[in-house]
Every structure is written in C-alpha cells, then in structure tokens.
Amino acid sequence: MKEYLKNTWLGIYTVLVGMKITFKHLFTPAVTIQYPEVKLKLPERERNRLYVNIDDCIGCDQCSRACPVSCIDIETVKSIPGEDLGTTSNGKKKAFWVTNFTIDFAKCCYCQLCVFPCPTECIYMTDVFEFSTYERNDLVYQFSNLTKEEAEQKKINFANFQAEKEKQKAAAATAPKTENPSQPNTN
Amino acid sequence: MYQYFYELTGSVIISTLITAVFPLVNVLLVALLGVYLERKVSAWMQDRVGPNRAGPFGLFQTVADFIKMLQKEDATALDIDKKLYNIAPVLVFAGSFAVYAVIPFSSKLIGSEIEVGLFYALAVSSFVVAGILMAGWSSNNKYSLLGAMRSAAQIVSYEIPTALVVLAMVMFLGTLSLSKISEMQTAYFWNWNILGGAEFGLVKFLLIPFMVVGFVIIFISTLAEVNRTPFDIPEAESELVAGYFTEYCGMKWAMFMLSEYGNMFAVSAIVSILFFGGYQSPFGYLGNTLGIEWLIPYEQAFWFILKGWFFIFVQMWLRWTLPRLRVDQLMTVCWKYLIPYAFVNLIIIGIITLL
Amino acid sequence: MNYYDILFYLFAIITLVSAGFVVTTRNVIYSAFFLLFTFFGVAGIYVLLAADFIAVVQIMVYVGGILILLLFGVMLTNKITNVDIRTGTGNLLPASIAVGLLMGALVSVMIYTGWKVQPGEVPDTSIKQLGALLITDYLLIFELLGILLLIALIGAASIARRDKE
Ligand code: SF4
Numbered sequence A: 001m002k003e004y005l006k007n008t009w010l011g012i013y014t015v016l017v018g019m020k021i022t023f024k025h026l027f028t029p030a031v032t033i034q035y036p037e038v039k040l041k042l043p044e045r046e047r048n049r050l051y052v053n054i055d056d057c058i059g060c061d062q063c064s065r066a067c068p069v070s071c072i073d074i075e076t077v078k079s080i081p082g083e084d085l086g087t088t089s090n091g092k093k094k095a096f097w098v099t100n101f102t103i104d105f106a107k108c109c110y111c112q113l114c115v116f117p118c119p120t121e122c123i124y125m126t127d128v129f130e131f132s133t134y135e136r137n138d139l140v141y142q143f144s145n146l147t148k149e150e151a152e153q154k155k156i157n158f159a160n161f162q163a164e165k166e167k168q169k170a171a172a173a174t175a176p177k178t179e180n181p182s183q184p185n186t187n
Numbered sequence B: 001m002y003q004y005f006y007e008l009t010g011s012v013i014i015s016t017l018i019t020a021v022f023p024l025v026n027v028l029l030v031a032l033l034g035v036y037l038e039r040k041v042s043a044w045m046q047d048r049v050g051p052n053r054a055g056p057f058g059l060f061q062t063v064a065d066f067i068k069m070l071q072k073e074d075a076t077a078l079d080i081d082k083k084l085y086n087i088a089p090v091l092v093f094a095g096s097f098a099v100y101a102v103i104p105f106s107s108k109l110i111g112s113e114i115e116v117g118l119f120y121a122l123a124v125s126s127f128v129v130a131g132i133l134m135a136g137w138s139s140n141n142k143y144s145l146l147g148a149m150r151s152a153a154q155i156v157s158y159e160i161p162t163a164l165v166v167l168a169m170v171m172f173l174g175t176l177s178l179s180k181i182s183e184m185q186t187a188y189f190w191n192w193n194i195l196g197g198a199e200f201g202l203v204k205f206l207l208i209p210f211m212v213v214g215f216v217i218i219f220i221s222t223l224a225e226v227n228r229t230p231f232d233i234p235e236a237e238s239e240l241v242a243g244y245f246t247e248y249c250g251m252k253w254a255m256f257m258l259s260e261y262g263n264m265f266a267v268s269a270i271v272s273i274l275f276f277g278g279y280q281s282p283f284g285y286l287g288n289t290l291g292i293e294w295l296i297p298y299e300q301a302f303w304f305i306l307k308g309w310f311f312i313f314v315q316m317w318l319r320w321t322l323p324r325l326r327v328d329q330l331m332t333v334c335w336k337y338l339i340p341y342a343f344v345n346l347i348i349i350g351i352i353t354l355l
Numbered sequence C: 001m002n003y004y005d006i007l008f009y010l011f012a013i014i015t016l017v018s019a020g021f022v023v024t025t026r027n028v029i030y031s032a033f034f035l036l037f038t039f040f041g042v043a044g045i046y047v048l049l050a051a052d053f054i055a056v057v058q059i060m061v062y063v064g065g066i067l068i069l070l071l072f073g074v075m076l077t078n079k080i081t082n083v084d085i086r087t088g089t090g091n092l093l094p095a096s097i098a099v100g101l102l103m104g105a106l107v108s109v110m111i112y113t114g115w116k117v118q119p120g121e122v123p124d125t126s127i128k129q130l131g132a133l134l135i136t137d138y139l140l141i142f143e144l145l146g147i148l149l150l151i152a153l154i155g156a157a158s159i160a161r162r163d164k165e
C-alpha cells in the first residue's frame, strides 16, 4: 500500500517536473540559425569549392594525379619556341598551354589533396559552398581561359611545329654523317 | 442556436444545416490551427523556431499542407478490403464529430440540448473505436492491425475511469445535460466545479481536493482515449509506422488527422464543462456591466473556445514532455492506478454530497 | 409525411437492410460491421420513440462494448492465426421450422396484444423516471442483474487464469 501511494506520487511528481522543464524552454530563445538569411562564420581552414588561378598554372598535372577520385581533367599543349607564355607570380616560367582544365564538383570529395602538390599554389579552396544546380553537368567547372578556337589553334601550332621538327630531324638524318662525331669535340 | 435560426429562417432544414455546419467549421479550424500550434509548441519547447516560411509566422503552413493533401494521388495497396477501407475514415470522423452535437459553445450556441448529453458524448466515441478497428483490419497490414488492436484495447479500458469520474460528477450535480452543468457554474470562477461547485459551505471546501483528483483522472484518461502521447501506442511511429492509418494517404489520411484534432477539442471541451465552468466567464460578463444583452453569448463562446484551446495546449505540452508508455505500463496505469482512485473518489464525493 | 416519418423510415431501412446483410454475408467481419449499422438504426428508432437514455445505452453497450469485443475476437482469430472463418448454412430444414415458429409466435403476440395507447405529452427525458423505477419497483431485479454480471465477471477471470497454475 505504501509502495502504491509512493508510485502514484512519483508518477505525478515526475510528470510535473518534466512539465516545468518544457515550460521553461517555451520561453528560451531558439537556437536555430535561419540559414539563408543568417550564416555562421566559416572555420579558418574550411574546405569548399576549389578555384584555379589559371594565370599561375603551369599545367604540371600534379593536382590531377593527386586527386583520389580523378575529378580534375587537364589537357596541355606544349608551347612552341617564339611563343611567350610569361611567368607565374612566383617567377616560374610557363611552358604549357593549358587547353582544358575542368574540375567536376559532383565528384569532388573536398579532400584538399590537390592543393598541396601544386608548385605555384594556384589551386586553392574558396569559401563558396552554395553552388547547387539543376543539371549535373553544370557542376563541371572549366578553368582554362583559352577559347575552343584558341585551344585548337595551339594544338595545330604544336602539331605543325612537331612536323617541322620531324622534317628537320629527317633532314638532319639524311645529311652526311661525318659531321656528327665532330660535335662533341666542339663542346 | 437551432431555435434561433428556426425563428430566423422558418425552415427546419436550413436551421438544422446551419447548426450542423458551425461545429464542422470549428473542427476544421481546430485542425488547421491545431496542427500549426502543435508544430510551434513542439518547436518552442525544443528551442527551435518552427514553421515560419508560409505566410506571416508560418501561419499558412497548414493551409499549404491541406492543399498538398488534396492534390495527392490516392494510392492504395492491392490486397486491402476496398469497401471497409473507404468507409473507415468516414466512420472515425463521424464518430468524433457526433460529439459536437451536444457541446454547448455558449448558452445559445448549442446543437442539441438533450438531457443525456454527457452520456451521449461518451457513447458516440465507440463509433471511433469501430472505425479504427475497421481501418486496421481492412488495410491488411500487420502494423495497421496491431495498431487498431492496441487502440481499441486502450480506448475501451480508459473509458472506465472516464465513466467513473463522470459518474461522480453526475452524482454531485444531479444532471447529465451539458448545458445545465455549465449553467450551474455561473458567475465567477470560484463557482466552478473544480473549486467545489456553486453552493457555498463546508461541503464546497471538503470537495476541492477530490475534485482535483477527479480532474486529473479524467484528463489522463481522456488523453488516452484520443490516442495522444504519452498514450499514443496505437500509432507509435517507431514501432508501428503509423498504426491503424499506415496504409492511408491523401484526404483519407487527412480525415483521420481531422478526427484526431476534433477529438482533442471535444475532450478538452468536456473536461472544461465538467470542471472549469464550460462557457462561463471566470470574471463576470462585460455584457452585464455594460447592459448589452446580445454580447453575452459571444463572450461565452469566446471563453469556451479559449478554455478548449488551453486544454489542447496542455495536451501538447504533455506530448512534448513525456515519452511514450509501453503497452503493459499503459494498462497498469489504467487498471491498477486510475480505476481504484476513481472508485475511491466516486465513493468519497458521494458521501460528501450526501452531507 | 413529416420529418419524423422520413427519419423513421430512414432508420428502419438502415436497420433492416444491414440486419439482412448480417445474416446473409459469408464473411464474419462483414457481418460484424453490418451489425454496427443495425445497432445504429435501432438507436435511431429509440430516439424517435423519445427513449433517449435507452438509445444512448444501446450505442454504449452494444457498439462500444459487445461489437468491439466481437470484432476483437474475430480479428484475432481470423487474421493472426490464419484461420479463415466463413459462415456456412447447415441444417436448413430444422432451422427454418424453428425460426418460423418463433416468428409466428412473435407476430401473433404483436397482433393479438391489446396495446394500451396512452395519448399525452411525451416527457422531455426519461432518465429521472427510469432512475426512480430502478431503485423502487425494480430494485430486486436490478440487484440480481448486478450479481449476475459479477458472477460472469469472476467466472471469466477464473477461466482465463486456469491454465496458469
Ligand atoms: S579536393 Fe580532393 S577530390 Fe576535390 S579535386 Fe582536389 S584532390 Fe580531387
């Protein structure tokens, strides 16, 4: 009987305690952050969408090789002598035309592994994280600043140059062989 | 109300229709605002914001939901019992709506002033049970069937403490008519039954603790009868998906929801009529002090709806405070605690009334 | 024909049609649910007879109690243990003779009894009189019924507990 009354009391009392707690919370301000209007400050080393400063890119393909999911697609064409590509901001000489540099952010896992190997520090994380699209293809970002025609042109240039060189080589090969051994001597 | 419209229009059919439509509007409003309030209250209690996009303060959220529900495809499972499956939501809603026939919103605004009002209100809820069983069985789904079984067992057992408290109140008041019960607690709040009724004297003060006990018992058991948390084992999401309406969607599902909210208001109304003066204002009427006769019924309706909403709020409050009971705990609470207390309470109130 | 007549025929049709279905359908669940409408119709007729208390009791006891128990029983056995309960018709001849005799008796009672039609005001409610009669004239029967129910309750409980020991 005593147990019974105690149970009853406990039942009512604990419910009242619970109700008191929830009632207090009725007036505590919400902890919700109303996201699109209010945004939290991002942490210092956040990893978001990548950006490639294509002017600094030397087309070394290291980032692409580091990527675990192979979402960076780089196509380069060697420059031909006489073309000046300029230097990167840290003084490296550029030797490749980057005809295609795409990153597929639908595949990217934001691991940042591509950032470290870059010798010119031109691929880095930005603070943009809202870039949803309606089409999956829209997530493939093109960073190369050459137009299609220019890229074609570069390829043709290089092909021509190559052909030229081949021709010269062929010509050199057909030239008299006696000249050849003398060359080391001149050095 | 019926009389009033009968004098106004002179037609039985029109006046009956208007009298019937008013509670329907009330139920719809309760469902629309109730769902909104439920979300808001739960959000506030969990330190969230709740719906705030559709309309000012998210007020149109439920309207948007309603429109969405109307557009939904009526998907049904293959092996259901089509006929019963379609009747069940209607029966459930009819059962919960029928209660409104006897609920006095004010001294004028009452569907039917029958003498057995209280008893009637208890009785028609059995249609809800039948409808729930029908829904559970016809869905041909184990979750639905289990939910229906649990629900029926729960409602049938919790009807007993409710009836016992009602019996005590009937003994004390000497009437079953809801409008008469409300009339008896007129004037100020100290005349309410929870404070011992309108008659002043020793009896009044002796009664107060037992009235409080009675109120607690009937509140708990009606809470269980409308299947609200902590007594929502019939639709326990984590175990039974949605219980007896697992297989329903679109408007048919909405009917179940509508009847749930309709039920919530109905039991709140009955509790407030039995213990908290029904439509009576706690501080006297503005219409009386200003000498405007016609204002009084409107004031009464206001107070009544306010009290109804207050108890709905308490139900929500409990819902977001307590976890769900287990089945055996549920039955323990009913048979081992509520019923004995209700019995003792019944006897004591009887004895005090005889004094 | 006034509204009362229309309502009476409505309830009568509900009662009769659903009662017919209760007897004729072969699915026990359907019978049980048709019984619901039968009870509802009967309650309506009681209301039209100004027997409000009886009408509500009809719903409370038959729909709220007996029908629910019936459904419970049928559903638990039908669905959970996978026994398909179907009603069949057997013993057609003896059954029809017995039912015919009973019906004849009832109809003759209906026709040959000198019903006392008492003109006058129908009282607003019947609870007061019912209550008074129950604890004055019919007190003994009332008490006996209470004892009977108690016995049934205890019996049911002891049957349910027997195989525990
Ligand atoms: S962040 Fe990782 S996944 Fe994304 S491009 Fe760089 S290496 Fe690839």
Ligand code: SF4
Pocket (backbone or CB within 6 Å): A052, A056, A057, A058, A059, A060, A061, A062, A063, A064, A074, A117, A118, A119, A120, A121, A122, A123
């Ligand atoms: S590692 Fe840097 S420089 Fe090399 S290809 Fe990638 S982005 Fe360009």
